[in-house]
Amino acid sequence: MSGVPPFTVESFYKFVSERKLMVAKCVECGFVLLPPRPLCPHCYSSNLTWVQLKGAGKLEAFTIIHVAPPQFQAMAPYVVGIVKLYEGPRLPGMIRNVEPQEVRVGMDLTVDFDTALPSQWPMWPRYFFKPP
Amino acid sequence: MLGQPLATIVSAGLSKFGAREGLYARELFAEAAREAYDRCPNLNPKRDIKALFVGHKGESFEHQGHTGPTLSDWAGLTPTQATRIENACASSGVALRCGIFAILSGMCDIVMVGGVEKMTHRTTAETTEFLAMASDFPFEQWHGLTFPGLYALMATAHMQRYGTTEEQIAMVSVKNHYHGALNPKAHMQKEVTLEKAMSSRVIAWPLKLYDCSPITDGASCLILTKPEIARKFTDTPVHIIGSGQASDTIALHEREDLTSLKAAKVAAQEAYKMAGVKPRDLDIAEVHDCFTIAEIIAYEDLGFCKPGDGGRLVEEGATKIGGKIPVNTSGGLKSKGHPVGATGTGQAYEVYLQLTGQAERRQVSGAEIGLAHNVGGSGATATVHIFRRG
Numbered sequence: 001m002s003g004v005p006p007f008t009v010e011s012f013y014k015f016v017s018e019r020k021l022m023v024a025k026c027v028e029c030g031f032v033l034l035p036p037r038p039l040c041p042h043c044y045s046s047n048l049t050w051v052q053l054k055g056a057g058k059l060e061a062f063t064i065i066h067v068a069p070p071q072f073q074a075m076a077p078y079v080v081g082i083v084k085l086y087e088g089p090r091l092p093g094m095i096r097n098v099e100p101q102e103v104r105v106g107m108d109l110t111v112d113f114d115t116a117l118p119s120q121w122p123m124w125p126r127y128f129f130k131p132p
Numbered sequence: 133m134l135g136q137p138l139a140t141i142v143s144a145g146l147s148k149f150g151a152r153e154g155l156y157a158r159e160l161f162a163e164a165a166r167e168a169y170d171r172c173p174n175l176n177p178k179r180d181i182k183a184l185f186v187g188h189k190g191e192s193f194e195h196q197g198h199t200g201p202t203l204s205d206w207a208g209l210t211p212t213q214a215t216r217i218e219n220a221c222a223s224s225g226v227a228l229r230c231g232i233f234a235i236l237s238g239m240c241d242i243v244m245v246g247g248v249e250k251m252t253h254r255t256t257a258e259t260t261e262f263l264a265m266a267s268d269f270p271f272e273q274w275h276g277l278t279f280p281g282l283y284a285l286m287a288t289a290h291m292q293r294y295g296t297t298e299e300q301i302a303m304v305s306v307k308n309h310y311h312g313a314l315n316p317k318a319h320m321q322k323e324v325t326l327e328k329a330m331s332s333r334v335i336a337w338p339l340k341l342y343d344c345s346p347i348t349d350g351a352s353c354l355i356l357t358k359p360e361i362a363r364k365f366t367d368t369p370v371h372i373i374g375s376g377q378a379s380d381t382i383a384l385h386e387r388e389d390l391t392s393l394k395a396a397k398v399a400a401q402e403a404y405k406m407a408g409v410k411p412r413d414l415d416i417a418e419v420h421d422c423f424t425i426a427e428i429i430a431y432e433d434l435g436f437c438k439p440g441d442g443g444r445l446v447e448e449g450a451t452k453i454g455g456k457i458p459v460n461t462s463g464g465l466k467s468k469g470h471p472v473g474a475t476g477t478g479q480a481y482e483v484y485l486q487l488t489g490q491a492e493r494r495q496v497s498g499a500e501i502g503l504a505h506n507v508g509g510s511g512a513t514a515t516v517h518i519f520r521r522g
Binding site: 009012013034035051060061062063064065066067068069070071072073075077078080081082085089090092093094100105106124126 | 256276
């Protein structure tokens, strides 16, 4: 299977830089691995395949961060939540393009992608969520 | 029928918790060791203690790793074998379990377990970043999540599913500050009102300043022996009769349920079964209230009430001294303080005091069976220990 990217976090973010939300799926048991990893934690298979998700879902839990680590202080207050994707898995991420006080559990959200690359290690581009 | 002792606490020490200016981990640990040695005059530490297991979360705080031998040296134990354990905020709960393993293996008759953290010399932003290292880097830290943020996610999920209110969550803080005001070693020895807690500044909504444990310096230790020899060292032994530990996914989003910590439930089942104890048999418990919502979830995970009833349990006063199951008589992490590496054995120290009748103004009269629940990070590690008066 030459040419298939390894099932790693690094590959996940390489796909993000191509504006794709990609997850690993276990061919043996069907489990979706998000984050992708080289070994299915349920059936121990390494027979995996990449699947692209649309990245739409509902907000399951959120917080408004006021006290932030140094590299995020300029953005505070900002919203981070866990989104339950219609395609199955959950994914945490920032929620943007909506006022923090308007955010509600259960609201519809869809994934989008930053174009700018962070300057600090590991320089992974960030995905985020926004109202559709 | 109660379980057999796994190991026995013959002595314990706790440094004053607080902002201990100019004192670093080594000096704080020496302070805790001093108390443990003073309580146990028949012990010759260097000769008798065969291993030290010490919980310490982060070398970032002091730019100091290799903490095991450092603390062994400052506690006067060199050349005793010394091992640092890192499981985030459960580091010393795990160190305690390692000590039990050492005793049960037969390789050591007497061990010291403990923990330490020096935190207050750093800025809040730096401390927030260092603590966040115990969460998932690629999917949590990288997207701006913090520890208050992770527990805030659990809080909004709990509020959504069960109708738990911000007021009920804040009542944990009011209760634990009431207890902490009775503890001369607590960091925050003052009561707070519900109004003050509710109006404090937001850290990670819905969690406010008074929902968060403070940044604290401190150290704790226990001296464990095999049960048969405990009375050579003390007339008031405390037996450890149950021990459980479990793990969960490092990232919160991979868990089936955001309103419960599965690792804590699994560890509790293991400890209860080993101890032959049911939740209703407990006289006291120290639980991991790093954030107020965590104590509410702990009530449910430990079986003190049904899932979803934790908010009502604190509201009706059941977990206050005088209630049916007093929780965090020490003041908990919230009021006593949370020097993260020191917390697990610090909880065991409070249980030890309660079961030996040494808890002074906060003594629960006749306490015979106690529990300590220590959580690492957002719940990827949990330990539960059950103790009984010897």
